[in-house]
Amino acid sequence: MPSQKQLMKGAEAIAEAAIRAGCRHFFGYPITPQNEIPEYMSKRLPEVGGVYLQAESEVASINMIFGGASTGARVLTSSSSPGVSLMSEGASYLVGAELPAVIVNIMRGGPGLGDIAPSQSDWSMMTKGWGHGDKRYISLCPATVQEAVDMMSLAFDLAEKYRNPVVLLGDGLLGQMMEPVIFPALSEIAPEQSWAARGKLATRPRVIVRSLYLDPAELERHVDHLYDKFARMEREEPRAETWMCDDEPPVLVCAFGTVARIAKTAIGKLRGEGLRVGLWRPMTAWPFPVESLQKAAATSDRLLSIEMNKGQMVEDIRAVIGHDKPVGFWGRSGGMVPTVDEMMNAIRGQFANA
Amino acid sequence: MAYHDVVMAGFGGQGLMAIGKLLAKAAMDEGRHVTWLPSYGPEMRGGTANCVVVVDDEPIGSPSVEHAQAAIVMNRPSLDKFEDTLATGGLLVINTSLIAEPVHRADLTTVLVPANDIAEAEGSPKAANMVMLGAYVAHCGVVSAASIEHAIEVSYVGAKKAYGEANLRAFRRGLAS
Numbered sequence: 197m198p199s200q201k202q203l204m205k206g207a208e209a210i211a212e213a214a215i216r217a218g219c220r221h222f223f224g225y226p227i228t229p230q231n232e233i234p235e236y237m238s239k240r241l242p243e244v245g246g247v248y249l250q251a252e253s254e255v256a257s258i259n260m261i262f263g264g265a266s267t268g269a270r271v272l273t274s275s276s277s278p279g280v281s282l283m284s285e286g287a288s289y290l291v292g293a294e295l296p297a298v299i300v301n302i303m304r305g306g307p308g309l310g311d312i313a314p315s316q317s318d319w320s321m322m323t324k325g326w327g328h329g330d331k332r333y334i335s336l337c338p339a340t341v342q343e344a345v346d347m348m349s350l351a352f353d354l355a356e357k358y359r360n361p362v363v364l365l366g367d368g369l370l371g372q373m374m375e376p377v378i379f380p381a382l383s384e385i386a387p388e389q390s391w392a393a394r395g396k397l398a399t400r401p402r403v404i405v406r407s408l409y410l411d412p413a414e415l416e417r418h419v420d421h422l423y424d425k426f427a428r429m430e431r432e433e434p435r436a437e438t439w440m441c442d443d444e445p446p447v448l449v450c451a452f453g454t455v456a457r458i459a460k461t462a463i464g465k466l467r468g469e470g471l472r473v474g475l476w477r478p479m480t481a482w483p484f485p486v487e488s489l490q491k492a493a494a495t496s497d498r499l500l501s502i503e504m505n506k507g508q509m510v511e512d513i514r515a516v517i518g519h520d521k522p523v524g525f526w527g528r529s530g531g532m533v534p535t536v537d538e539m540m541n542a543i544r545g546q547f548a549n550a
Numbered sequence: 551m552a553y554h555d556v557v558m559a560g561f562g563g564q565g566l567m568a569i570g571k572l573l574a575k576a577a578m579d580e581g582r583h584v585t586w587l588p589s590y591g592p593e594m595r596g597g598t599a600n601c602v603v604v605v606d607d608e609p610i611g612s613p614s615v616e617h618a619q620a621a622i623v624m625n626r627p628s629l630d631k632f633e634d635t636l637a638t639g640g641l642l643v644i645n646t647s648l649i650a651e652p653v654h655r656a657d658l659t660t661v662l663v664p665a666n667d668i669a670e671a672e673g674s675p676k677a678a679n680m681v682m683l684g685a686y687v688a689h690c691g692v693v694s695a696a697s698i699e700h701a702i703e704v705s706y707v708g709a710k711k712a713y714g715e716a717n718l719r720a721f722r723r724g725l726a727s
Contacts, residue, residue: 203575203586229590312591340609373613374571374586376578454613461611535616 201378206341207232207371209379210274210300210364211240213348218383219270219298220246223260225253225279228312229368230302233274244382254279258286258299265295266405268392270352274300276368277318278309280326287361288327291422292407294391296355298348300364302371305531313531314368316453317505322363323482323512330419332426334433335363335481337452341375343479349380354433358425359391365481367504369454369533429483436485436492440467441474444495447546450476450513451502455534459502462539473543484512493517500546502539503527552607554692555615557632558682559600560624560645565679569622570601572683572705576697577605585613598627605692620690622682624665626651633658643686645678661689668723677720684724695725 204212211233214222222237234250241248251257257273264271275283280301290297303318305311322335334354338344347364355362388394393403409415437456440463441448451459456477463473476492478485493499498521501510507525514523526542528534556573558566570586577584588601602618604610620641621632626649633655636642642658647666663685665678680702687695699718706714 201578203571203578203584368590369587369613372588372590374574375610375613376584457610458612458614464611533614535614536612537616 201376203374204341204377205232205372205374206344207302208236209341209345209377210348211236212379213345214272215240215244216379216382217349217352219272219352220244221264221269221271223249223251223257224273224275225251225257227276227279229304229371230274230276233300254282258283261297262286262289262295265290265297266393268389268394272298276302276304277306280318284327288329288331289407290361291331293405294359296359297361298351298355298364299361303367311531312368314533315504315531316367316455317529319481319505319508322365332482333361333363334429335365337365337479337481338370339453339457342377344370345377345379358429360425367454433480434483434485434488435479436488437477437479438492439475441492443472445472445474446497447473447543448476448493448496448499449473449502449543450499452478452481452509455502455504458534458536459539462536462543466540466543471547486516489513489516498522498524498546500524500526500543505529555602555604555618556620557600557602557615557618558622559598559628559632562597562599564624566599566624567601569679569683570603572698572701573603573693575701576693579700580693580697582607583610585610587613622686624648624682641690643682645682661685663724663727668727669720672720672723674716674720677717680717680720681724684721685727688725
């Protein structure tokens, strides 16, 4: 049934979008500010013949994901920052065993137990530090509830395309806010995968799902194979939006997720004051959209990264821009959401520096 | 009206989130862009709660607002919190059943509504939020009253139908207040 526009909370919309994308298995453990995802799944999955299971911990959740993914099913778990930290070991196993899965991280303030307010302080964890070993995860960063819905089906497709876990990286603001959304039609359960372990039959070869390669030479070949996939992701999967850059503004603001939409309001007002500012927004935290950034930054004099953390994405930006031009940072942390006014002041400061 | 934003604040349980959703639904049904953002935190029943609704003809950037154009306040702590932050010349709708304090700012358009008294007289003491919503829509016009009424009708169905009818009556009393 193609659906019409409906008003929905980000977290619930993400859950429904997963079901529309063919996900019929959810394993998770509650944590604010994303409890509406498991709550919605617990009610909705049985209606479509799916399985909702509340695990005893995040460590259990991610290992249930490993088991479910091994059978070729489209599996989902969701959590928030501290819970996602706990999942890191299992995430690495998923990469090693080449299993597709989607993990939603609705970030909250950290470190430690921190608070339950919106944050973007897991950028570095998701792009570099999540789990041990040589591994990568595509991380999608929606800014609106509709984009989160659209990215859920993309996440499952990419996970299967590469046989690798994919992360949907949002924050408490996106999880809690309501916006009108349109869903795609309900899709059937994913076709049987040749690599899935579904029981040895005469018609089917034996399948072993593993991340253990005791022979170092064999493991090196395996890791090389994984890196061939990661290289392909870096070529094919970077996504970014460039906004208000047609007049080659001297100041380029860089922001992702909900901060980028607050930045759009701030930039719109500054444009009203006659200040030429543009926005560059990565929609994939990894693979980092290097070429898009280089293109957007080519005509600017200086960049300002605005984040709900102490400066994480700015490290990736500096790695691309180098010493060619100044790359500044401004942000709030601890779960404080930047206001439009203070963001405008931070951007005005870039013109004062010029 | 192109861009509009409003904060709705009061005690948890007074139904501020609910009237925010009704406004958001009405705006969506009128083809506008809209966001609804709740305050969320380690709250408890009887604590303060608020939500912010932004309506625009263009896609909405920030869903959070520092200086709202309008405020619906249903208890004293919310008046204390939001009177000072309202935009210059803003609209302030006050529940005088629970708020005896005067408004200090002279630049605001202030609408005084004894919402709990009206709702009780109507036989629906829990529908004070709908009275406030009605008074707000009457003075603001961001959406039509008909759109709100439709949103109420489709939001309270089945076992909740009686609440919907009571809410509709309370909303209309607010419109006329």
